[in-house]
Amino acid sequence: MTDVEHARLLVDVSRDYYLDNESKVDIAARHGISRFQVARLLAEARESGVVRIEISPPAHLDSDRARRLADRLGAREVVVVGSGGSTAATRESVARTLARVVGEHVREGATLGVSWSRTIELAVRHLAPLPACDVVQLVGALPVDGSGDSLDMIQAFRRMPGVRTWPVWSPLLVSDPGTAAGMRRQPEIAAALDRADGLDLAVVAVGAWTATGSTVFPQVTGDERRAATAAGTVAECSGRLFDAEGRRVVTPLDARVVGVTFDQLVRTPEVVTAGYGREAAPGLRAAVAGGIATTVVCDDAAASALEDLLDAATA
Template sequence: MTQNDSNLMVEVSTDYYLDGRSKVEIARRRGISRFQVARLLAQARELGVVRIEITPPRADGERGARLAARLGLREVLIAASAEDVTTTRENVAVELARAAREHIAEGSTVGISWSRTVEAAVRHIGRLPHCDVVQLVGALPVEGSGNSLGLINTFAQMPGVRTWPVWSPLLVADAATAAGMRRQPEIADALARADHLDVAVVAIGHWSERTSTVFPQISPKEQQAATAAGVVAECSGRLFDAAGRPVRTSLDERVVGVTLEQLVGTPEVIAIGYGSAVAPGLVAAVRGGIANTLVVDDAAATALESLAL
């Protein structure tokens, strides 16, 4: 993009967002097509030239501080719960974006896992300082949503952000295939960088069909074996029990992604979860040292308060 293109992007964005002019009017005034106006506005959002922040009501910060103290965490951010899952997820995403902006500094190496909430949060982050963003998990397409490859590509479009993608599915057919994928130079390089993260953003999923993105992807036999082994939650395809200890099953050998040990070694891990069902998994993640900052909704916070008694 040339300097003239950048200037035009700013001028068109100002016309549309601040002066309230229509796309048709802007196109006529600027001597360009309506399609060009729409493209410039989309690029402005993608590059962080324009940031639109939706700020839902925040729960009491003192409540989060009390819960953090009881759980032994650095911070607990509590977003408002809503009647529908989509709005709740969006509220949590806004809080996650705030937390990420606070913790990502110039020169940071940032690990990003994938979930629908993380995907939503990126829309609210805006521009980041110069940093490296490492994809922590292979792609696991979810109906109606994107995946980790699409997410890392969004970061790649941000000025000053260097990305390290993992060109692989999260789950592959067998252990040998997974081992082969992990040996691929680009994938090996990305996963090796997870040993040296400054910040990681991950999602905690309760081990059930409705609340884990991994659970529906495996066979009933694997589901039963994991449950029998004491699994309460998963993070980036890795399973753990109520004490936060990794649970090794055949599933673990088929995952291409970050390990729980790598997350435990990361100075700042921001973990998200919403709904009361995820609370035991969040507590387990805290016990296992997987997370030191939580971003949750009111329902999860209420359940956490009961468990932390």
């Protein structure tokens, strides 16, 4: 067999096997050789470069992509999961991964702050028992149709052996600043919010300042929404508003919130935040820029939107 004939056989055998999914036995019969010769030819084709195999993991499994995104954002870590076929499926996927990430970060004796969102509520259901630690509720309750609230969630931690809880027995939003101030002075609530000064880790969610992106947005008045938007608000975290650069936005709404302050979150050494969908990207970027978040758990759609935002900023 000449060199040209051998090269042609390499190509034909490789095409039959890799592109047409034929078995080695069938390939051997067609070419009048043994299946062991077929195996040797396939190995030679890979070694010589006739066949080049490229493995391209899905975007949400591309760890290099997540590392590059973390570097560009200035985050310690970014974890990307697949976007589901529906909002509920995506939320479930993000929640499961958020539970894993939080579980990996909590150490015995730590003080963990937990905000509330529908994603965090789901994540707590998937959370493995934590080592002995303190869990501080960071915001009051915000009941939302189809889910529980932060008071239900804190009870899940209370049932874990060795875990002490510090609840906030209040709504997240109350009717007026005076009532909110009075709630914050209640001994149990004050104790919990004071504990937020010494958090080792917090888990929060970032909501875009839109009707669909935030559970807080629909709960406030039209005047409060317009005032927040006019002041540059792009997102909220635990009821605290911030702009595209992660700077705190103060509006009259701020005084009605019973929960962790913007500055307490910024002072927390490690803050894991979650978000999904393209709409979440500006808020996630701003949360990292402002020091509100150090680790981001998001879906592929949010990650792609973050990459687009970063590309636009450097164009």
